[in-house]
Amino acid sequence: MKAKIMDAMQKFSKAMFVPVLILPIAGLLIAIGNVFTNPRLIEQFSFLDNPITMGFGSILSASLLPILTNLGIIFCVGIALGLANKKKAEAAFTALLGYLVFLYAMNKFLELRGMLVEPDALQGSGQAMVLGIQVLDMGVFLGIILGLVVALIHNRFIDTKFNNAFQVYGGARFVFIVLIPILVLSAIALSFIWPVVQQGIDGLGGIIKETGNFGVFLYGSLERLLIPTGLHHLIYTPFLYTSLGGVAEVGGQVFEGARNIYFAEIADPAVRVLSGSVIWDARGISKMFGLIGACLAMYQTAKPENKNKVKAILIPAVVTSFVAGVTEPIEFSFMFVAPILFVIHSALSGLSMVALNIFGSRAIGPNGFIDFLLYNLPLGIEKTRWPVYIVVGIAFFFIYYFTFRLLITKLNLKTVGREDGGQETKLYSKQDYKEKKGTLPAGASATVANTGLSAMIVEGLGGEANIKTIDNCYTRLRLKLQNPELVDEALLKDQTSAKGVIKNGENVHVVYGLTVPQVREDLEKFLGRNPEGDE
Numbered sequence: 048m049k050a051k052i053m054d055a056m057q058k059f060s061k062a063m064f065v066p067v068l069i070l071p072i073a074g075l076l077i078a079i080g081n082v083f084t085n086p087r088l089i090e091q092f093s094f095l096d097n098p099i100t101m102g103f104g105s106i107l108s109a110s111l112l113p114i115l116t117n118l119g120i121i122f123c124v125g126i127a128l129g130l131a132n133k134k135k136a137e138a139a140f141t142a143l144l145g146y147l148v149f150l151y152a153m154n155k156f157l158e159l160r161g162m163l164v165e166p167d168a169l170q171g172s173g174q175a176m177v178l179g180i181q182v183l184d185m186g187v188f189l190g191i192i193l194g195l196v197v198a199l200i201h202n203r204f205i206d207t208k209f210n211n212a213f214q215v216y217g218g219a220r221f222v223f224i225v226l227i228p229i230l231v232l233s234a235i236a237l238s239f240i241w242p243v244v245q246q247g248i249d250g251l252g253g254i255i256k257e258t259g260n261f262g263v264f265l266y267g268s269l270e271r272l273l274i275p276t277g278l279h280h281l282i283y284t285p286f287l288y289t290s291l292g293g294v295a296e297v298g299g300q301v302f303e304g305a306r307n308i309y310f311a312e313i314a315d316p317a318v319r320v321l322s323g324s325v326i327w328d329a330r331g332i333s334k335m336f337g338l339i340g341a342c343l344a345m346y347q348t349a350k351p352e353n354k355n356k357v358k359a360i361l362i363p364a365v366v367t368s369f370v371a372g373v374t375e376p377i378e379f380s381f382m383f384v385a386p387i388l389f390v391i392h393s394a395l396s397g398l399s400m401v402a403l404n405i406f407g408s409r410a411i412g413p414n415g416f417i418d419f420l421l422y423n424l425p426l427g428i429e430k431t432r433w434p435v436y437i438v439v440g441i442a443f444f445f446i447y448y449f450t451f452r453l454l455i456t457k458l459n460l461k462t463v464g465r466e467d468g469g470q471e472t473k474l475y476s477k478q479d480y481k482e483k484k485g486t487l488p489a490g491a492s493a494t495v496a497n498t499g500l501s502a503m504i505v506e507g508l509g510g511e512a513n514i515k516t517i518d519n520c521y522t523r524l525r526l527k528l529q530n531p532e533l534v535d536e537a538l539l540k541d542q543t544s545a546k547g548v549i550k551n552g553e554n555v556h557v558v559y560g561l562t563v564p565q566v567r568e569d570l571e572k573f574l575g576r577n578p579e580g581d582e
């Protein structure tokens with residue numbers, strides 16, 4: 048039962064990643080639009096004071112802002128797409144249709160029951176206009192619920208076939224037929240259930256606000272602690288896109304969730320300082336500063352004969368973490384060999400966010416330095432107080448450094464470069480492995496190289512017959528295996544440059560970093576499998 052629950056949660060977490068990965072792009076483009084319309088920048092750079100660039104910036108911001116007010120449909124389609132086992136395109140299209148059916152069903156039921164408030168009294172009533180239809184204000188939760196419902200029905204009935212004249216009603220059409228009564232009944236039921244649920248959510252939001260910095264600490268720590276399970280997306284997503292992360296009126300519109308609020312505030316020149324809810328998206332401070340200090344500590348405590356190897360391993364990981372905010376290559380270098388360091392890292396990550404909150408930072412820092420620059424510099428110091436973020440980050444660089452160095456030396460932790468005699472300092476690069484084994488002649492093509500890597504991955508996973516499903520998230524190859532005991536972790540780490548291997552029942556995650564989409568594509572081609580899982 049526990050394995051099934053974890054499997055379901057990991058699938059849901061992966062599906063949430065579909066819309067979550069896309070939405071920050073809208074935010075970055077809104078920030079770019081702000082560059083062309085920011086009055087302070089226009090004063091300093093006179094060439095920006097022209098109708099062409101200012102008009103372009105206004106159009107860019109205005110065209111992307113509606114994405115933030117229609118997150119329900121985005122999550123509905125994205126989750127259905129992510130959870131569909133096959134025929135994902137049909138699942139996404141069905142989700143779109145189902146979303147519209149639900150909206151109109153709820154609207155009509157509320158009208159028949161006399162439950163609709165006057166359109167000019169919507170604010171604070173618990174109702175809202177969604178795609179021009181007045182319904183209960185369920186926000187992004189509506190999309191999540193409907194996405195799950197559509198995916199479940201799709202996976203259950205997509206293979207349904209009929210004979211003779213009824214064969215046209217099979218497959219995706221039958222899925223939609225089954226969905227219609229379910230969606231209508233759900234709309235009726237949620238008309239009574241959701242107000243109670245909303246009270247509970249509001250109560251939880253009140254508790255989070257009352258706990259103040261302790262709540263921020265728990266949030267920051269848990270978001271890191273859940274990295275090994277792949278469920279950390281389930282921690283930050285509700286705060287970024289629902290009322291748990293705050294509710295604010297910006298430019299006459301009400302926005303819920305930290306990221307939605309600050310995206311709207313970026314586009315509104317009347318906002319002088321970003322709201323305090325931005326703290327929920329300051330998770331990048333440990334990525335940009337803290338883990339860099341940890342890497343310096345691991346390098347300096349490595350055995351002298353291993354320091355050059357350690358430097359070659361850690362420098363790319365440091366650059367990736369600082370620039371792009373991808374931390375797993377660093378975290379997996381000590382997560383399993385010295386778990387206490389990972390616990391300390393999680394606690395320090397939470398404390399660094401508390402420090403930002405105490406000192407009044409309003410800087411946006413979800414990932415790495417590129418995001419930090421694009422978001423904060425154009426907005427200016429007054430609106431973001433970004434120097435506070437930098438100062439706190441530098442302080443935590445030293446806190447991480449001295450804490451890691453002390454623990455590594457006092458507890459004799461076997462971090463990278465401190466392995467016992469006979470153990471080799473990791474990690475091999477893909478090219479190192481091929482040269483060592485002599486599997487590639489000079490001038491061999493990239494196709495052959497990728498095939499060789501895929502063959503090694505298959506061997507490390509226990510053979511082709513052992514691999515049931517293949518998927519990936521931002522940095523991990525996510526697999527479901529017949530027998531996880533057949534996994535050769537040493538081979539995957541030493542000979543395919545895997546940063547870490549996590550087993551949880553039949554679910555196995557192999558961490559490759561930002562190259563994982565290409566690794567998955569090459570692996571599927573090698574095995575002759577359709578990425579979509581369609582028939």
